Amino acid sequence: MSAGRLLRLVAVSWYLHLKMLHRSMFDSVMQVVWPLFFATTALLVYRATGDRDALSYAATGAAVVTVWTAVSSNASGILQRERAFGTLELLVAAPAPFSLSIMSIVLAVTTTGGYAVAATLLWSRFVFGVHLAPAWPLPFALALVATVFSFGVLGFLLAVAAVRYRAVFALGGALELPLWLACGFLVPVALLPSWLRPLSWLLPPTWGMQAVRAAAAGQSLWADLGLWAGSTAAYAAAAVWVAATVLRSARRHATLSLT
């Protein structure tokens, strides 16, 4: 398949899966409403400090956390959902690269997390009066998108691992809270125990989040973005390799379908 054809496949697949995710009114409303409870809790805690900067820190962190929550809880379940639909075997039996098919579904899930970001930022602005005024608005937005994209890549890795290991479905939920901490969404990585920090450095959202904070403060973000790009590319390459490996293994061990 040519590059153009592959891009079209990702775009069409992303659009149709996004369409599917929005067919349930309940799910759509919950995607926007649920993150507000978390944002409210975080903002109430940080407001008690009386520090306006801390409140802005919490508002940005809470917005990003909601995307990770959406991705971690849904991405690892994508394969299970495809299994339940009976479409997993059809995706594998199709000539299109399997990893691209799954990547586009994860991107659709990540996109729904974007609504949560917007809802959280608006909630922070109008309910808690948090005026987010990043020093460099455009790089700030770019870094935010980069962070969200790295969630998609992590979700992609979780999703493809579920082809062979069904228990990964549970792992996605189990990783939700540790990443909040490890990536410095709500608490700076510098405050973590020194033995834990190398783990944070291995995670692309850590660098994305550091770039977000740097752009907000008017500091250079390019080194952080460089590290984000390198680590994200490494995770994406790992996910493509895992996809090919687990598919071979699934063909050998017959773990594709429920039957």
Add this chain to the structure above:
Amino acid sequence: MSVIEVSRVSRHYHVRSGLRWWRRQEIQAVRDVSFHIEAGETFGLLGPNGAGKTTIIKMLTTLLLPTAGSARVLGFDVASQPGEIRRRVGYVFGGDRGLYDRLSALDNLRYFAELYGVPARAQRQRIAYVLDLVRLAGRERERVEGYSRGMRQRLHIARGLLHDPPVLFLDEPSIGIDPVGARELRATVSALADAGKTIVLTTHYMYEADELCDRIAILRDGSIVAEGSPADLKSRVSEGEVVEAVVHSLPADAIARIQELAGVRSVTVRDLDRAQVLLVQTKPAAQLAAEIAGCLRGTAIQSLSVRAPTLEDAYVELVGGT
């Protein structure tokens, strides 16, 4: 060169059981199976549940690797050249699953057209063609969740034909469909065969196999126990006759008495809602109707008839009846 060549293929699974200590058990799903299918042929795989039909289909569609032996589709090896095969075959299975219910039929077909690399310019025309072929034109903008089982099944076939594959695998396509839907489905499959497609069909319905298949392989416990045209298979039991009785509350000892009669080849009992159907295959010139009726003395007999064997009788004898 045959379109499909299967040579001494086996496939086993490992299953684990037990809560505290897992026990690993090996299940032999397919054993040393060989067959070949020529271009334009409709080939049936028949057998009871668990006989290995679906496992064979999954190996040929590259979803499973054989644990022994080799298989080639259109000259490509199923183990080492899956990409070449996937581009050239269509895979359709029966039942409610395999479609995105929240999307319309049109969106489902658009999605699979992309997955199968149908060029963007050709998609609209191709989708319209397959919708028309399976008689779903005009209903394509409705969500699939509102479709009947027959409509879903026809949509499955449309999906399998999007990229115009020369080889089509149909795994129990008529399962759970009402008689009218099943007849329409058979008409569609028949039209595809007339168009020159090579079709591999698995089914539980003998009349379906009899009507559609040029050749049939009957599987039992993962092995092929018979292979040939429907007429060939029927001829294996056609020298005798079949005594069919519909009875109520059939006692077990009556079956034993019938089995002991000289000239009986096999005895099968099928449960209906309030009755049982007793099928007795006899050897040539045995003429056992009166003796069988004698064995059923004391049992309420609704009807008793003697007829020529069908493909189903051949199948029952080959896979083993009661």
